[in-house]
Amino acid sequence: MLKQVWNNPQFKSNVPADRVGQMTKQLKEHSSESNNKPLSNAQRDARLMRAISEHRDPNALSLLFQSYGPKLKGWLISRGVDAGTAEDVIQDVMIRVWTKAGKFDPEKASFVTWVYRLTRNRWIDFERKHKRVDVKEPAVINILADDYQPSAENDYSSQQNAQKLYSEIFNLKIEQTELINMAFMKHMTHAEIAKQTGLPLGTVKTRIRSGLQELKKNITRDEICL
Amino acid sequence: MSLMTFTPEYDNLIADYAAGYLSPAKHMLVSCYMEMNKDRHAECLAYEDVSASLMANSTSVDLSDDFMRRALAALPARETITEDENATSHDVAAPGYFNTLGFNIHDTKWRKVTPGISIKHLMRSPEKNGERVFLFKLQGGQSMPQHSHSGQEWTLVLSGSYKDDGVEFNAGDLQIEDGSTYHAPVIESSEECICLALTEGPLKIRPLLPRMLQPLLGL
Numbered sequence: 001m002l003k004q005v006w007n008n009p010q011f012k013s014n015v016p017a018d019r020v021g022q023m024t025k026q027l028k029e030h031s032s033e034s035n036n037k038p039l040s041n042a043q044r045d046a047r048l049m050r051a052i053s054e055h056r057d058p059n060a061l062s063l064l065f066q067s068y069g070p071k072l073k074g075w076l077i078s079r080g081v082d083a084g085t086a087e088d089v090i091q092d093v094m095i096r097v098w099t100k101a102g103k104f105d106p107e108k109a110s111f112v113t114w115v116y117r118l119t120r121n122r123w124i125d126f127e128r129k130h131k132r133v134d135v136k137e138p139a140v141i142n143i144l145a146d147d148y149q150p151s152a153e154n155d156y157s158s159q160q161n162a163q164k165l166y167s168e169i170f171n172l173k174i175e176q177t178e179l180i181n182m183a184f185m186k187h188m189t190h191a192e193i194a195k196q197t198g199l200p201l202g203t204v205k206t207r208i209r210s211g212l213q214e215l216k217k218n219i220t221r222d223e224i225c226l
Numbered sequence: 227m228s229l230m231t232f233t234p235e236y237d238n239l240i241a242d243y244a245a246g247y248l249s250p251a252k253h254m255l256v257s258c259y260m261e262m263n264k265d266r267h268a269e270c271l272a273y274e275d276v277s278a279s280l281m282a283n284s285t286s287v288d289l290s291d292d293f294m295r296r297a298l299a300a301l302p303a304r305e306t307i308t309e310d311e312n313a314t315s316h317d318v319a320a321p322g323y324f325n326t327l328g329f330n331i332h333d334t335k336w337r338k339v340t341p342g343i344s345i346k347h348l349m350r351s352p353e354k355n356g357e358r359v360f361l362f363k364l365q366g367g368q369s370m371p372q373h374s375h376s377g378q379e380w381t382l383v384l385s386g387s388y389k390d391d392g393v394e395f396n397a398g399d400l401q402i403e404d405g406s407t408y409h410a411p412v413i414e415s416s417e418e419c420i421c422l423a424l425t426e427g428p429l430k431i432r433p434l435l436p437r438m439l440q441p442l443l444g445l
Contacts, residue, residue, distance in 0.1 A: 056304045062294055069293070070286035077287055079246075087290060091297045099307050109271075116278035120246035128250035131356070136347045139328020140359075143257050144250065165279040183238075184245050185280050190238060205238075212241065216272045 041163060045111035053101035064111070065094055072119050079123065079187060089126055093118045168215055176211030183208055240266055244273030251349050251357040252380070255424050258326040259382050262398040322385065331361065331384055331420050342368040348422075355427035362423060364388070366416035374408045377426025381411075386419030388412060 039047070051060035069090055076086035096118050097104075104114055125144035128135075135141050170177055182188045182196070190208070194201040242248055243256045260267040316323055322332035327348075336344035342365040349359040355376055361384075364370065380402050387396045390411040395401055403409065413419045 056307075058298055058301065061301075062298060065289075065294065065297070068282070069289045071282055071284065073287040073289060074285045075281045078284070083287070083290075086287075087293055090289070091293075091300065094297050095301060098301050110275070110278070112282045113275050113278040116281050117274060120277075124246060124248075124250050124253050131250075132352050133250055133357070134350045134352065136349065137327070137329070140254055140326070140348050142328055143254055143326055163279075163283075165275055166283045169276065169279065180276070181280065183241070184277050185284055187245075187247065208238075208241075212273065212276065215276060216269070 042106070042110050042112075046106040049097075049101055049104050049106070049111060052098065053104070058098075061094065061098055064097070064115075065090070068112070068115055069094075072115070075116075075119070076123060078185065081123070085126070089119065089122050092122050096122070165215070172211050172214055176207050176214070179204060179208050180211050240270050241273045244270050245277050249357060251351070251359045251424050254326060254349070254359065255380055255382060255422060258324060258384075258422055259398075259400050261324060261326050262382075262384075324384070327422075331363075336361075336363060341365075343370075357424055357426055359422070359424050361420060363418055363420045364413045365418050366413050369410050369412040372408050372410035375403065375425055376428055377404075378424075379403045379426075380424040382422040384420045384422055386413065386417045387415060388419050388421075389414050 045064065048060040048064050051057040072090050072093065073083070073086045076089055077083065081089070093115065097115065104111065109117075121144045125141065128141070128144065169180060172180070179193060179197075182193050183190070188196070190201060190204050193199075194204045197204070199207075239248075239256060240260070243253060243260075246253075248256060260270055316328075316330060318325070320330055320333075323330040334346065336346050338344045344363040346361040347358070348361065349357070351357050362370075364386075366386075380400065381395070382400045383395050383397050385397050387394055388411045389395070390401065390409055395411075
């Protein structure tokens with residue numbers, strides 16, 4: 001599985017080619033000006049989100065989730081979630097995107113990060129319900145129910161472009177890329193990574209930390225033209 | 227300002243939060259920690275971008291054939307959607323208000339358990355060694371009964387300060403202790419100290435009187 005990911009540093013859409021054509025056609029309908037420049041994924045997502053918030057266009061929602069739904073499902077399944085539950089979580093996220101589209105601000109976060117955060121939080125809330133954790137103070141679960149941010153006034157340094165960041169992850173030293181992938185995607189603790197790779201624990205920690213520092217340094221904001 | 231004393235497995239706390247590896251209770255407590263430590267929140271946003279980017283480029287699993295039809299059919303009607311449902315009656319700028327808690331710690335109902343100690347339960351897992359999250363408030367000059375833990379104890383100072391084993395913890399500081407030591411945090415100043423705490427399983431309280439009270443306190 002790793003190889004498959006690593007050999008494709010460029011973003012690969014899982015949408016079949018004929019769907020892409022259809023999507024592009026529909027996107028043009030959402031676009032206020034017609035130019036022939038190809039849209040970046042971030043621009044496409046931002047336009048679709050605007051179609052939802054301004055026109056309540058279910059087609060736009062459907063396009064977003066045809067694109068990201070299978071990715072979110074893969075992410076949830078890699079967490080040990082069964083397929084049925086994963087789709088329940090995604091459906092819940094879809095409803096959130098539908099009703100909260102007005103709160104999405106492409107200046108502050110990319111759609112990918114926004115929908116990732118929603119999915120992560122819904123999954124943690126699903127775990128809370130599953131473990132029957134009793135909540136005495138209803139307000140405290142708001143953080144799990146929404147795209148909650150601990151400090152709303154924080155000056156976001158959020159990366160707008162998931163593909164660019166992704167290629168930056170692959171521009172790190174190979175050993176850093178490998179360890180970051182294990183830590184963030186394979187749900188492995190530093191101790192487990194050390195065991196599997198045979199590296200000393202301190203080396204694992206240092207490589208992951210320096211890799212993340214490097215990425216943070218390179219994260220820049222892209223302008224999104226709407 | 228921020229002090230973290232961690233057990234070794236938690237030196238990666240912010241990245242673990244971003245990747246979604248923390249339990250619901252720990253996720254909530256770390257969220258509150260970042261609300262008080264904006265630089266750590268900025269760090270978290272970068273990690274969330276990394277996590278999201280890896281998610282967007284990882285292996286897809288096809289949705290069921292009828293997923294989209296079902297999901298679109300389940301959407302709430304346009305006219306029922308209200309955008310400002312999060313409007314709150316709280317003064318969010320007032321000192322003591324926490325986004326993560328959704329209320330002001332200086333303006334909420336407490337349960338007085340001794341003349342100097344009050345608590346407020348927030349979350350509780352039904353399992354014997356499950357996580358409990360609660361607020362506690364100690365008057366100036368008070369000390370917690372000497373105690374240890376069945377599992378970990380996380381303490382985030384929301385206001386005031388306390389001293390534990392010679393180390394001072396101030397607002398925004400997070401202390402993570404495992405179950406290996408007995409300790410008795412002390413409020414040295416005259417100002418009250420309010421903390422958000424998370425424990426795994428019941429506390430092991432040493433002095434007899436508080437131990438007898440323990441079932442009543444639910445700690």
